[in-house]
Amino acid sequence: MDWKAAISAAGDRISGHVQRTPVMESATLWDAPVALKLEQLQHTGSFKARGAFNTLLSQQVPEAGVVAASGGNHGAAVAFAARALGYPAQIFVPAMAGPSKIALIERTGAALTVVEGEYANALEAAREHEARTGAMQVHAYDAEGTVAGQGTCTAEWEAQGLQADTVLIAVGGGGLIAGALGWLQGARKVVAVEPETACALNAALEAGTPVDVEVSGVAANALGARRIGSICLELAQAHLGDSTLVTDEAITEAQVALWQAHRLLVEPAGACALAALRSGAYVPAPGERVAVLVCGGNIAPDPFIRDTR
Numbered sequence: 001m002d003w004k005a006a007i008s009a010a011g012d013r014i015s016g017h018v019q020r021t022p023v024m025e026s027a028t029l030w031d032a033p034v035a036l037k038l039e040q041l042q043h044t045g046s047f048k049a050r051g052a053f054n055t056l057l058s059q060q061v062p063e064a065g066v067v068a069a070s071g072g073n074h075g076a077a078v079a080f081a082a083r084a085l086g087y088p089a090q091i092f093v094p095a096m097a098g099p100s101k102i103a104l105i106e107r108t109g110a111a112l113t114v115v116e117g118e119y120a121n122a123l124e125a126a127r128e129h130e131a132r133t134g135a136m137q138v139h140a141y142d143a144e145g146t147v148a149g150q151g152t153c154t155a156e157w158e159a160q161g162l163q164a165d166t167v168l169i170a171v172g173g174g175g176l177i178a179g180a181l182g183w184l185q186g187a188r189k190v191v192a193v194e195p196e197t198a199c200a201l202n203a204a205l206e207a208g209t210p211v212d213v214e215v216s217g218v219a220a221n222a223l224g225a226r227r228i229g230s231i232c233l234e235l236a237q238a239h240l241g242d243s244t245l246v247t248d249e250a251i252t253e254a255q256v257a258l259w260q261a262h263r264l265l266v267e268p269a270g271a272c273a274l275a276a277l278r279s280g281a282y283v284p285a286p287g288e289r290v291a292v293l294v295c296g297g298n299i300a301p302d303p304f305i306r307d308t309r
Contacts (some may be wrong), residue, residue: 072101151179174232
């Protein structure tokens with residue numbers, strides 16, 4: 001797979017459909033300047049719109065429309081992209097997605113089914129819907145169209161003048177970091193950051209193959225894939241610089257730091273990569289320039305919407 005070419009093509013394809021999200025440098029989040037890519041300002045509050053639009057624009061969508069399983073962010077992105085392009089969408093999410101993300105999907109007008117359990121249970125339901133109706137499955141992370149779309153985030157960041165030796169990226173199922181690895185291919189060090197209680201990539205790297213892990217913790221509704229995607233693992237085995245784990249306490253502390261320093265309101269997954277730097281889970285070498293991808297902003301509960309359910 002020529003990932004550079006696929007990501008470049010995806011960037012051309014989705015131009016005009018997604019936001020070119022801003023970047024900034026912070027001198028207060030750590031003891032050296034840190035570059036930030038603010039992807040929580042993307043449509044529906046996460047990078048996921050990139051993969052969703054790339055998939056729908058690069059494939060023939062059947063009359064039955066599209067179906068997706070999600071912890072919340074991917075479902076919202078697929079629903080948003082489907083509505084923008086005129087396709088019906090059926091989204092399955094686990095109850096653990098929470099009322100804020102469920103309400104976000106509902107606002108797109110997509111058909112929504114909430115299932116008990118975790119993301120894996122929602123994926124099983126989505127596959128049953130696909131088989132029954134002929135709808136096109138838009139996988140959250142382990143599909144070439146999804147990965148190429150997510151890779152446009154890193155390509156865009158470089159075009160915006162990224163000056164960094166190392167990029168820290170949070171990992172759930174692996175679509176975002178796979179896209180970064182496919183684009184960079186060792187040109188910069190990429191560090192995978194996962195919660196201790198949802199660490200599918202770390203476990204797969206140790207085992208040499210994707211394995212099931214238990215999932216829990218504050219970031220589980222965004223980073224709670226039970227098994228890492230095969231595309232991500234292959235790219236990680238070839239190009240990943242480091243893999244580290246962070247505690248829920250470190251993630252929450254990083255959320256607070258982003259708000260207090262820059263009034264950036266992000267969900268736990270969005271603060272996960274920064275948590276590695278602030279907690280010391282990842283320690284840069286002297287003079288190492290570090291960048292952090294802030295990947296999601298759909299906090300729960302939504303501070304401006306009163307949940308009446």
